[in-house]
Amino acid sequence: MTTPRRGPRKAQEIFATTLALLAEHGYDGLAIEVVADRSGVNKTTLYRWWPSKDALLAAALRDSNALEFTVPDTGTLRGDLRALIGLIRDLLTRPPSAQLVTAALAAAPRRPELGGVVQAFLADRMARERPVFERAVARGELRADADQVAIMDLLGGAIWFRVLLRSGEAGDRYLDELVDLVLRGGAP
Amino acid sequence: MTTPRRGPRKAQEIFATTLALLAEHGYDGLAIEVVADRSGVNKTTLYRWWPSKDALLAAALRDSNALEFTVPDTGTLRGDLRALIGLIRDLLTRPPSAQLVTAALAAAPRRPELGGVVQAFLADRMARERPVFERAVARGELRADADQVAIMDLLGGAIWFRVLLRSGEAGDRYLDELVDLVLRGGAP
Known part of the structure; x- marks a missing residue:
């Protein structure tokens, strides 16, 4: 099934990092800067796809392979x-x-x-x-x-x-x- | 039905204050000192009946008229x-x-x-x-x-x-x- 691409090339790594940070540090400890740093992606790339922390988190919850069923x-x-x-x-x-x-x-x-x-x-x-x-x-x-x-x-x-x-x-x-x-x- | 008394005379006021503080300020904003102050009860009276914030909260959840059913x-x-x-x-x-x-x-x-x-x-x-x-x-x-x-x-x-x-x-x-x-x- 072909679906429109919903994120940059490293989307799965970014989602995994996002969810890992949430699990480790809670919602307050989740920051786009840290996600960018840990996934080796430029911060501006992240903001281009997801303008806010909640937008990124929503995408990660919906599209991460980790929660796939x-x-x-x-x-x-x-x-x-x-x-x-x-x-x-x-x-x-x-x-x-x-x-x-x-x-x-x-x-x-x-x-x-x-x-x-x-x-x-x-x-x-x-x-x-x-x-x-x-x-x-x-x-x-x-x-x-x-x-x-x-x-x-x-x-x-x-x-x-x-x-x-x-x-x-x-x-x-x-x-x-x-x-x-x-x-x-x-x-x- | 007669049950053993589970708190001081003003227990219902104390429970009401406890639950009101929890509702207003969340768990972290709940403090025995403030409960004592607002209910007009000495702090040591509270500690005599409930040695900790959790003990007080447990009693309030179980015995408050507000949650009676x-x-x-x-x-x-x-x-x-x-x-x-x-x-x-x-x-x-x-x-x-x-x-x-x-x-x-x-x-x-x-x-x-x-x-x-x-x-x-x-x-x-x-x-x-x-x-x-x-x-x-x-x-x-x-x-x-x-x-x-x-x-x-x-x-x-x-x-x-x-x-x-x-x-x-x-x-x-x-x-x-x-x-x-x-x-x-x-x-x-």
């Missing part, structure tokens, strides 16, 4: 949702993405622009997950009137809540149970 | 869950609790002790919500093998995710849909 296509809705939430669990619990998420969440309430970056990231993910639900409706595995965004809020939110707020484990059996609940419900 | 008992599991998540939605969107939550979440990743306070608060809430599920199992509205904590992770997590990360609305119809999904599932 492939939308699963296992043949069943149950399999696809289970794979998707396995990816979310890994994102929230494994380095370096876990540190990134913590740094971004800590900074977001004080920096409305960063909140916008997080929203854009999540909206982009949701848009890419849509085919999972469209295929499921076509296969007769999901009610056509089910709120697909609500399903992702439930599944994604449960893992965020458990891992980040309750400091609980999100093991494989727990993930199976989440998918089971949203597909067949808790009623007998 | 009554576990619903509507006669049906659907009604109880809908009422519970209405309370969670209000907690996350209305002042002053919305500001409190934002301040606590912003500080928690940098302050492991505060993470412990949040965990204790959530564990206390979950323990108080247990009867909702026990009654539902007794009435035959919930499978006995359904993971009750996972149900609250799904419902509570969805609202956290939507309101705090996606900056979305959690209106009444959305809340109805969440309960519907976890009770009857998205499968046809």
Whole structure:
């Protein structure tokens, strides 16, 4: 797939440096000058592509290979949702993405622009997950009137809540149970 | 119900001041000296009951009237869950609790002790919500093998995710849909 180029030649190195600095030093410790220095790129090159720290961070979150994910296509809705939430669990619990998420969440309430970056990231993910639900409706595995965004809020939110707020484990059996609940419900 | 006294006579004023300072100035701006001053209580009285800022904050989150909630008992599991998540939605969107939550979440990743306070608060809430599920199992509205904590992770997590990360609305119809999904599932 050919997409318009969204950054300079060394974009991936720049994104990696940006995310590494965020994970290490938090949002306040992230500076375009340091990114330029560490990636061996001229500061003006960075500013030409991304006029602000938030623009650079948004691009890094969206386009870095480090956060790349492939939308699963296992043949069943149950399999696809289970794979998707396995990816979310890994994102929230494994380095370096876990540190990134913590740094971004800590900074977001004080920096409305960063909140916008997080929203854009999540909206982009949701848009890419849509085919999972469209295929499921076509296969007769999901009610056509089910709120697909609500399903992702439930599944994604449960893992965020458990891992980040309750400091609980999100093991494989727990993930199976989440998918089971949203597909067949808790009623007998 | 008589419970052992958990603080000095002016405990509720002290808790209110503690939470107001947290909401206004964030965790770093919360200081026991200022709480004492504003509540008209001697600093040593505060330290006698709560040896640290985190101990005071934990007590305020657990015992303040401002965060008090009554576990619903509507006669049906659907009604109880809908009422519970209405309370969670209000907690996350209305002042002053919305500001409190934002301040606590912003500080928690940098302050492991505060993470412990949040965990204790959530564990206390979950323990108080247990009867909702026990009654539902007794009435035959919930499978006995359904993971009750996972149900609250799904419902509570969805609202956290939507309101705090996606900056979305959690209106009444959305809340109805969440309960519907976890009770009857998205499968046809």
